[in-house]
Amino acid sequence: MSSLDAIIRELGRAAARARGARYAVHALVAALAWIALMLVIARLTPFEGRALAAAVGIPIVFVIALGAWLLRRPSAAVLMRLADFRLGLKERLSTAWERRSESGPMDAVQLRDALRQASGTRLATAFPVRVNRGEASVVAVLAIFSLALALLPNPMDQVLAQRQADRLSQARAAKAVQAAQKKIADNPKPTPVDPQVQKLLQDAAAKIRQADSPRKALESITPAEQQLQKLTDPGTPALSSSAQNLANALSATAAGKSAAQAISSSPAQGAQSVRDLASQLQSLSPKDRDELAKALAKAAQQAQNSQMRDSLNKASSSLKSGDTSAAAQSLNDVASQLDSLQQQENTDQAVASAINGLEAARQELAAQADRDATGQGAQANAGTSASPGASPGAGASGNGNGNGNGTGTGTGTGTGTGTGTGNGGTGGNGGTRGNGGNGSGTGSGSGAQSTERVYVPGQPVPGQSQNDPTPLGPGQDVPTSPYSQVIQAYQQAALDATDQSLIPGSERDLVRQYFSQLGEQSAAGPK
């Protein structure tokens, strides 16, 4: 050995190796202990991030060990002392190192003696790379323990799976709400209430996402639906039926036939057609005028809307008296009311879309909540999702078509969007949602009762009869429509929904088959 510096370098390298091995084993022990701790915690409580926490802990432990290895390097004096102690050098090296800058009478000979003694030993053996037997035992025990914990079944896994299924369900429900939101946003006919509807849906989606459980999420849907209901105009059904009666009445006249078709098609077209009719009054023959006056009188008689009734009465009487300008003025008033009806229907359509979205979310959440309650929450599958407006409804006509899967949703809306087989709720008292997810109502349902508040988002198919509009029930704020008038719209909505993957693949064929059967029944005769 040439000098003390060379000795220090060699000792430093050996010590670094030995300490590196020691700290690595320390880190291994700590890492295994950390993993074991995470696994134990994961068995005591549902711990979703256990794998991540365990994985993150390992590099952290090794980084800490590396830091300790770097920071706790022994000084040269300590290295010399340890070498003296472990190699039996009788404090030669430490004395020589300490007095390396001294020039006492015996320092030189002492240094030579120290170097000579050091050259006769293997300095690296002062810092052997070895693993403490106790630590090795701890590593083995911890490894076996951790492995056992990892391999043995963990009762918390089911809880975690249920939570995940809950979250997925809530996410799907929120997505359904967002789909409704998007649908409204994409509507080419915006309504004044669209911003409010959007805001309500946005809040509902956020609450659904943030809810602790599907059951909690369900609680946020009903208030949202109630608020949406407030946005609708309660007079719309009366005005709508009045318009339909007008169309029916006009269809029997030569002059008003085109107007009747236009009104049946849409109130806006009807308004334009009625204006056209008003401008053509003077050119009509007396016979046509008389026929038109009678039709208007009949429509006025059936009209449930007072303004419409008044305007029709005025138009009828003016025509009878030959005052075509006054009649034209009255018909223009009727046209204005049809415009107003169009606006209201647009609004109701937006609200209906929103409610349908919420109902789809409700269906999804309710199914998951049911599975949670029966301990099958972990067996989540997408098959429980319902499509907005996909269900044929609650059979608003009350004829019990054997598919009475309208499930009173407890919100008083009875939208019948569920797919379960439960019987229709009465009066919207809640808790009667479908109990399955098989979407294949078995005919046990009795259909919605006539007093059930069923809102049908589908538009009646143009040209179909509207002679017998269902009257509004007590507390009912939306009209019901005959089954035969909405089946096509429902079918289209259901097929759209299946295409949008809101209904699982295994159920899509079933849904298509179901609606095709309904379509055949619809074609066979009015329901």
Add this chain to the structure above:
Amino acid sequence: MIAEEPRVDAAKVTELARSIETELARLIVGQQALVRDTVISLIAGGHVLLEGVPGLGKTVLVRSLGQALSMSFSRIQFTPDLMPADIVGTNVIGDEAGRREFHYQAGPIFANLVLADEINRATPKTQSALLEAMQEHTVTVGTQTRPLPSPFFVLATQNPIELEGTYPLPEAQLDRFFFKILVPFPSEKDLLEIARRTTGESAPQLRAVADAEAILAAQQVAREVPIAEHVLLYAARLIGATHPDRTELDGVRRYVRWGASPRGLQTLVLAAKVRALLEGRYNVAFDDLSAVAPPALRHRIFLQFEAEADGISADRLITDILEHTVKESARA
């Protein structure tokens, strides 16, 4: 930086000590530790108190040492009627050139090697006559102080069993002794050898292997042996551990009345330096301190009566202290 070379080659000190030991071994059978400790004291310039039952060769050892060293040697047999003047000398009336006047008659203390045989048989007054000589290497008679020859080396003996009519050495006197060496009873093998050597036709004659100058030079070299700070710290801790109010050892707290003095630390370090040289080393090691601790400290630790009642000796406490005092390198 150019290192200053020692005035005497350190190896020569080792050789000197070994030659003395070898020479003594011709007459002293076994007792290597006794001889080694005595030589350490000699080279360190300290005085030795030899304690042992009669017939173990204490006096023979000192006399042999006197023969092995070509230095003046005197023996004082301490008895109860021994007076201080019998040791340090006195002024006596003489007749010089017809004039009667006092002149100083030097006592036996004026020698390089002084054997104070059975020192505890003299009265404390007489024992204290040695105090100045041992510490200051001077003797004051009347108003005049006279230096003692150098090197000055007192080897006192005492018998631990015949306590009747003895005067235990006071603490101050004990502290002046560099080492207190216990003379053990020889082993059976050594006894046979003693019988062979001393009952034959002739006893071996020792030759002088060193003189005063060599011993003084060796003493100077021994003081130059370096000692590392952490080794020195260990020595200080050993001394601190002998004090009941500083130690963490229950035995010391319970049995020790007074611990070792700073002079004990000086003794410990100096003796360790000499031992290092004798071991062929040029630095003090922990082992050196451990080896010299018993003879250096056993007479500096004053025990409670409870220790005697419980059969606890100073040596046992020193062993405990050595076992429990932490060495820095072991902790690093």
